[in-house]
Amino acid sequence: MTQPAILLTPGPLTTRPETRQAMLRDWGSRDEAFIALTAEMRQRLLALVHGEGSHVAVPLQGSGTFIVEATIATLVGPADRLLVLVNGAYGERMAAMGHRLNRQVETLSWNEDQPVDPARVGRALADDPSITHVAMVHCETTTGLLNPLAEIAAIVLGHGKALLVDAMSSFGALPIDLRRHPATAIMASSNKCLEGVPGLGFALIDRRALAAARNVCPSLSLDLCDQWRGFEANGQWRFTPPVQVVAALVAALRHLEAEGGPPARLRRYQENFATLAAGMTGLGFRLFLAPAVQAPIIATFHSPAEGWFRFEDFYRALAGRGFLIYPGKLSRADSFRIGCIGAIDPADFQRLLAAVADIVGEMKAA
Ligand SMILES: *Cc1c(COP(=O)(O)O)cnc(C)c1O
Numbered sequence: 189m190t191q192p193a194i195l196l197t198p199g200p201l202t203t204r205p206e207t208r209q210a211m212l213r214d215w216g217s218r219d220e221a222f223i224a225l226t227a228e229m230r231q232r233l234l235a236l237v238h239g240e241g242s243h244v245a246v247p248l249q250g251s252g253t254f255i256v257e258a259t260i261a262t263l264v265g266p267a268d269r270l271l272v273l274v275n276g277a278y279g280e281r282m283a284a285m286g287h288r289l290n291r292q293v294e295t296l297s298w299n300e301d302q303p304v305d306p307a308r309v310g311r312a313l314a315d316d317p318s319i320t321h322v323a324m325v326h327c328e329t330t331t332g333l334l335n336p337l338a339e340i341a342a343i344v345l346g347h348g349k350a351l352l353v354d355a356m357s358s359f360g361a362l363p364i365d366l367r368r369h370p371a372t373a374i375m376a377s378s379n380k381c382l383e384g385v386p387g388l389g390f391a392l393i394d395r396r397a398l399a400a401a402r403n404v405c406p407s408l409s410l411d412l413c414d415q416w417r418g419f420e421a422n423g424q425w426r427f428t429p430p431v432q433v434v435a436a437l438v439a440a441l442r443h444l445e446a447e448g449g450p451p452a453r454l455r456r457y458q459e460n461f462a463t464l465a466a467g468m469t470g471l472g473f474r475l476f477l478a479p480a481v482q483a484p485i486i487a488t489f490h491s492p493a494e495g496w497f498r499f500e501d502f503y504r505a506l507a508g509r510g511f512l513i514y515p516g517k518l519s520r521a522d523s524f525r526i527g528c529i530g531a532i533d534p535a536d537f538q539r540l541l542a543a544v545a546d547i548v549g550e551m552k553a554a
Pocket residue numbers: 198199251252253254256278325327328329354355356357377
């Protein structure tokens with residue numbers, strides 16, 4: 189099967205033919221073969237972050253946003269108080285979810301180019317002992333910024349609070365080790381660094397915290413405590429599972445192991461990012477983030493201010509050559525984004541850069 193375009197986006201992203209191949213059959217959702225596939229998926233997800241001793245893996249149908257909302261709805265009760273650390277659109281979205289759920293929500297905010305400051309989080313927790321949960325975004329995909337997970341986890345744990353981590357665009361590549369920096373919940377989805385197809389999210393949740401969360405969730409379908417109890421009872425999903433998505437994710441997880449696990453995947457993404465950043469800088473584009481806070485997941489570039497650049501034209505010209513990039517998501521500056529994740533390597537970025545050089549020449553001449 190041919191790949192129509194390379195997706196240089198933060199998901200859905202370019203997948204391997206073997207991953208798509210795994211979807212070419214039907215599965216009975218209550219059949220033993222699919223129950224085994226679900227069990228393998230849940231076990232592999234836990235093992236990636238060393239959570240086997242403490243956590244359970246709870247997958248949920250839907251995109252990444254569904255698992256984030258389900259996790260907040262399941263773990264944060266009406267008497268709790270949620271502090272959301274915000275330096276981009278995904279932090280904002282978690283705060284909005286808390287409000288929709290009628291939960292007590294506080295936010296601490298930073299500019300989009302600034303990482304969360306753990307010391308300021310510590311002061312906020314000391315000042316307001318009524319806070320019970322802290323929610324953060326590991327890699328803020330809005331910009332590609334990496335927040336200091338280990339330092340924030342240590343502070344939150346030191347205050348005895350629960351930490352909920354949106355690790356959507358980092359899980360499977362950037363280091364996350366639940367033995368070293370415990371978090372109550374880590375949330376991610378099938379279609380980012382795991383290089384599966386879109387259709388499911390999952391949360392790795394501290395077993396005791398989840399067991400204690402019975403009847404907290406105001407939604408039936410988003411209740412991860414019930415979802416988990418379903419898996420524990422008979423290995424089956426409560427409601428129709430995205431069977432092909434599960435099959436593709438298991439194929440992708442087996443491949444991740446064969447590739448050398450998250451450290452090898454991170455190296456490939458770092459090479460992708462380095463190739464892209466050097467090439468684009470050479471062509472006159474400027475990165476939005478300082479190198480110290482840049483994750484090798486997605487790169488945000490300033491749109492050139494000169495009159496020749498129009499993102500829509502640039503996008504369409506690149507799409508015509510088989511590369512799909514992403515518009516910017518910054519609240520203040522004009523920008524665009526190019527993802528470094530997916531089943532792509534530096535050779536793909538060399539081809540992209542040659543196309544960008546051509547297109548810039550054409551746009552400037554026009
Ligand atoms: C992709 C992403 C999500 C979920 O987005 P969906 O479009 O629902 O898959 C949430 N948080 C972060 C940080 C993300 O990168």
